[in-house]
Structure formats: C-alpha cells, structure tokens
Ligand code: ADP
C-alpha cells in the first residue's frame with residue numbers, strides 16, 4: 072500500500088490501530104460499515120450547526136438558540152423529589168450580565184465546572200415563569216481549557232458537524248473521533264486525484280476538502296450553502312466520486328478495446344441493412360436504422376462489440392438485436408440470446424423465428440432459433456446441447472439455463488442479453504466466456520436516464536432508440552383510488568363488450584408468496600363472480616412453467632378476456648388486443664417497472680388505458696410518484712424522475728452490480744460534473760497509457776478504489 076499515506080497513521084489502517092478507538096466503540100463503528108480510517112473520514116455530517124459565539128448575555132432573547140462564552144459564578148446540585156435525576160443549577164456571567172442555567176441529569180458537570188471556570192454554552196434561551204427571568208436550558212456545555220482556548224474545541228465556538236446517531240454512537244462522540252483522527256493526519260498530502268486533473272478542474276486538494284467537510288472554516292455564508300454541491304470541499308468530493316467511477320469504466324472499456332475479434336465485417340457500405348429491411352413487413356424507424364448502423368460499425372472494427380441498446384418500451388429493440396444476430400450467423404458463427412424469464416425467452420424465440428423467416432436469403436434456409444430453459448429436458452435438451460457443441464445449431468434463446476457449465480458452444484460469436492439488469496456482471500461474463508471475445512449487445516426493457524448510462528453503465532457504448540414505430544397508440548394513465556364493483560362496471564365492462572382484453576396485475580410480494588398468490592386469487596374470484604359471462608384467467612409465480620405458458624397462450628389467442636397476474640407478465644409479453652391494464656398496489660412498483668407494464672397495452676390499433684390503484688396505506692409521497700406516470704408518457708422522462716426520487720441504488724440492478732454508490736454526488740443534479748469527470752477520466756487513462764511512470768499513479772487510484780469500495784475487483788477484471 073505504497074501510495075495511500077505519508078503519515079504515521081495510515082489511511083488504510085484498521086480501526087484497531089487507532090488509539091482513540093476501543094473495542095466496544097470499534098464494534099459499533101464496524102456495524103455501521105466503518106472498518107478503517109478512510110471509511111471514518113468519508114462518513115460526512117448530514118448537517119451543520121452554528122455554535123459560534125455571536126452574542127453576549129445582554130443580547131439574549133427568549134426562544135433563540137445561541138452560543139455563549141461565559142464564566143461560572145456558582146454551580147450546585149439540587150435534588151427534586153419528583154424527578155429521577157438531579158437538577159444542576161448554575162449562574163454564569165460575562166461582561167454584560169448574567170443568566171441562570173439548568174440541566175437535568177448530567178451530574179458530571181459538577182466535576183467539569185466550578186466557580187471561575189470559563190466555558191462555552193450552546194442552547195435554548197427560555198423564559199422561566201418560576202424565576203421570572205430568562206434561563207438557558209440544558210445547553211451543550213464545554214469547559215474551555217485556558218491553555219488551548221476554545222478555538223481548539225470540536226464541539227463549540229465554531230460551525231460544528233452533526234452526524235447521524237445510530238448504534239449507540241452520539242454525534243458528539245463521532246465528532247470527536249473524526250476530529251482526533253484529522254489532527255493526527257494533519258498535513259496529509261495524499262490525493263486520489265492526479266495533480267493535473269485537480270488543476271484542470273480547479274479542485275481543492277483532498278485533505279483540506281475532507282477537513283472542511285467535517286469542520287468548515289468560519290464563513291459568512293448561510294450554513295445551508297455548505298450542503299450545496301457548489302461548496303468547494305463538497306464540489307471536489309463529488310467530482311472525485313464521478314472521476315473514480317469513470318476511471319473504472321474507462322479501464323474496462325479499454326480492456327475490451329485491447330481484445331481482438333475473430334472476424335470483421337468488411338468496412339463501409341454493407342448491403343445487409345437494406346436487405347434486412349426489405350424482408351420486413353414495415354420499414355425500420357430512423358432510430359432503429361441508426362442503431363443498426365452503429366452495430367455494423369462495431370462489427371467492422373478490430374475489437375469486440377460491447378454495446379448497450381437503450382430504448383423506450385415498444386421502440387423495437389428486438390428487431391435491432393435480430394439484425395445483430397444475423398450478422399454473426401452470416402459469418403458462420405453462433406449466437407445466444409439471454410432472457411430473464413421462461414415466458415420472455417419463449418416469446419423472443421417466436422419473434423426471432425418470424426423475423427428470420429421474413430428476411431431469409433432467397434436461397435438457403437431461415438435461421439431457426441431453439442429454446443433452452445429448465446423446462447427443456449431429456450432427449451430435446453441433449454440434442455440441442457450437442458447441436459450447439461458442433462455448431463450445427465446457430466441460435467439459441469434461453470434463460471439462466473444458458474449460463475450453466477454443461478452448455479458448450481462451437482463458436483459463440485454474438486451474445487444478446489435482454490433485461491440486462493436482471494443479470495449480474497458475473498453472469499454476463501459467464502456467457503461471454505463461452506466464446507472467444509464474442510460481441511455483446513445488452514438491452515433493458517425500460518429506458519434508463521442518460522446520467523445512469525454514463526455512470527453505472529459507462530463501460531458500454533450506447534445506442535439510443537428515441538423514436539417509436541409509427542401508429543403506436545397513446546396510453547392514457549390514471550391514478551384511481553378505488554377498484555371496487557363500480558369501477559369495474561363503469562371503466563372495464565364497456566371494453567369487455569367491445570371484445571378487448573384486460574390485464575390485472577398484482578405486485579410480487581417477495582417476503583410472502585402466500586400474500587401475493589392470495590391477492591391474485593381473491594381478485595380472480597371477485598371478477599369471476601362479477602363478470603360470469605367472461606373468461607377470466609389466473610397467472611401467479613407459483614405455477615410451473617408449462618402451466619404459466621398455457622395460461623399465457625390462451626390469453627394471447629383471445630381465449631381469455633381478463634388475465635389476473637402477478638408480475639410474471641412484467642416483461643415483453645405481446646398481446647395486441649389488450650387495451651386496459653389495472654395495476655393493484657401500484658405503489659409497490661418502481662416507476663420504471665410500471666412504465667414497462669404500461670408498454671404492454673396499446674400495442675394493436677387501439678388506444679390503451681392504464682389504471683394505477685395505490686394501496687390504502689399509500690402516503691402523499693407514494694401518490695406523487697404515481698402521478699409522474701399520469702403526467703409523462705416518455706419513458707426517458709419517467710426514468711429520470713424515478714432516479715431523482717429514489718437514487719441509483721434502487722434502480723435497475725445498480726445496487727446488485729457491486730459498484731460504488733455515491734455518497735455526495737447526485738446523478739440528476741450533478742449531471743454536468745459527471746460529464747466533465749467522464750471525459751477527463753477517459754483522457755487521463757488514455758494519456759497515461761503511453762507515459763512512463765504513469766503506472767504508479769494508476770495503481771494508486773486503483774488501490775484507493777479498492778479501499779474505498781472493496782468490491783471493485785470484478786469490475787477491474789475484463790468483462
Ligand atoms: P421493445 O423495444 O420494447 O423490446 P419490441 O422489439 O418488442 O419492443 O417491439 C414492439 C413491437 O413493435 C413489436 O410488435 C414489433 O414487431 C413492432 N415493431 C418494431 N419495429 C417496428 C417498426 N419499425 N415499425 C412497426 N412496428 C415495429
């Protein structure tokens with residue numbers, strides 16, 4: 072650990088090496104996830120309190136909270152029979168006057184304070200009807216050491232940090248811990264950001280920034296400004312968070328660029344896109360064409376493709392994926408398409424079969440996808456596996472089953488991953504390593520905001536489909552309070568009479584499959600009784616794959632009018648005749664997920680309606696979230712609002728990714744800084760690559776990343 076310190080106390084030292092932290096306190100800190108000095112320094116206050124001395128006793132006003140420097144005239148303990156703890160009373164004075172002080176409990180003050188002691192008091196001034204005078208009630212009190220003077224205090228006479236109190240650690244204790252450590256590190260010159268970056272982005276150095284985040288310098292600005300991203304120490308640390316993540320992403324991007332590929336398309340003007348489009352019953356949207364063009368470019372470069380296809384629900388990502396797959400197969404290689412659920416895999420297999428039939432070359436046969444999932448067993452499975460091993464089978468569509476070790480490929484050249492957030496990095500890698508540096512295309516069912524794409528998915532190239540195919544019907548969205556009988560008769564029955572189909576969706580309640588199933592079963596019973604003339608189906612997570620598929624198939628064929636389902640239908644199901652969806656307990660869903668559900672309707676020629684029914688206990692905040700969907704139909708907008716409200720952790724697998732979470736940075740608010748940090752990180756890595764002596768600096772950054780974030784190694788590893 073060469074780089075990370077110049078002081079006797081190493082930043083990476085465990086808490087046990089800190090003289091001021093005993094075993095009990097250490098356990099408490101560790102429970103908060105604070106394992107070393109660096110962790111402690113990065114535990115920032117959530118607000119500040121102004122405990123500067125502003126007034127003298129004669130200025131005191133009732134109802135204010137004030138800091139005061141005064142001398143004790145007298146102090147005593149009073150036992151009040153009714154109270155459990157003794158009352159401590161004192162008189163204090165300065166050159167302008169005097170005032171009584173009372174504390175409840177806090178007997179230790181008798182040891183600290185005596186006649187003539189100078190102390191700092193911070194507390195509330197009240198009017199006592201008993202003594203008919205102003206009194207200072209239970210102030211924070213700290214004796215001033217005449218040698219040191221109160222400026223050296225952590226708790227008083229300054230702007231002080233306030234920390235979250237948990238695990239039996241008070242804010243004051245935490246403050247002192249941090250203060251002592253900062254003192255023993257005083258003059259530290261370590262900095263995880265390279266010097267030229269700091270200079271170029273005009274950033275504070277690391278140690279002063281850390282110090283001032285905890286103990287701000289005296290300032291005339293209002294304290295709220297210390298919480299703003301423009302506060303220089305904060306601004307520096309926000310940039311640092313972005314820079315470090317983007318560093319990680321750049322290193323990954325570069326490692327992929329350094330890999331070779333087994334084949335390349337001839338560069339420029341390939342006729343395949345035109346041929347592909349002529350086979351289809353409709354023309355591609357401009358956005359789809361652009362995405363296909365970007366893929367063609369990837370395929371004619373010297374390194375494997377690593378691309379993220381972003382597009383709103385229904386924007387036609389599958390078709391773009393089909394195009395990519397076809398390119399690999401034309402070159403005699405194999406392709407694998409990974410989907411998170413059985414239903415979705417089946418549907419993709421079906422869709423791809425249709426597309427490949429339509430665009431097949433005049434002579435030669437169409438690419439025929441086969442399905443691999445847990446449900447494919449016995450002879451079928453063995454035959455498929457052997458056809459994949461020999462290369463005879465060109466395309467397989469499957470679930471997690473694809474990732475198993477016993478699924479070998481002859482020459483896997485193209486990997487497509489739908490709903491990539493349902494799979495971890497490790498799983499992505501498990502599939503990619505079945506081939507030799509295959510091309511990888513990942514997709515999500517809902518758009519993610521650009522800031523998220525640039526940060527947590529910053530190792531991928533990005534294609535955006537920002538246009539829906541023509542003729543897409545609008546979906547009106549309503550938050551409704553009650554989905555009782557009247558609602559169904561008024562809002563749903565007319566659609567049933569028009570022979571349109573209805574989805575009713577219940578959230579998957581992970582803690583309780585029983586509750587989940589019960590809700591759906593109850594609704595199924597209720598609707599069956601209400602609409603005896605209509606056919607009502609039930610689909611829950613508990614059913615096995617064949618059962619699920621047969622219910623889905625009946626709904627797809629129109630043999631069911633209403634489908635009551637838990638979120639197993641969440642993704643990708645295509646039923647053009649479905650025009651209404653009712654989502655119960657809608658507050659339990661993420662906005663992105665709801666938007667995705669909304670994309671299931673209005674797919675045929677008919678306009679759709681989307682009803683959100685919040686559970687009875689939903690608060691105003693939860694309702695406001697749902698109203699975002701009422702107001703916005705654009706998935707990118709919805710996603711951004713979702714990110715703003717919930718933060719990246721709750722978003723599309725970010726927490727599961729093992730990537731560092733931002734402590735100070737806000738992806739939506741600080742977007743500009745992110746973009747800057749990204750371009751600087753990538754240029755820095757680029758320029759360092761050829762430079763002598765740069766390796767040391769790079770390894771310093773990586774060491775720091777490891778210590779700050781611990782789990783980044785799988786991200787530093789290639790794919
Ligand atoms: P998603 O991006 O949500 O995965 P899909 O690929 O499932 O979207 O496409 C949604 C629907 O739109 C499908 O039925 C598909 O056939 C149709 N579609 C895709 N592209 C076009 C297009 N350019 N013109 C008309 N319909 C299209």
Ligand code: MG
Pocket residue numbers: 388389516643
């Ligand atoms: Mg899709």
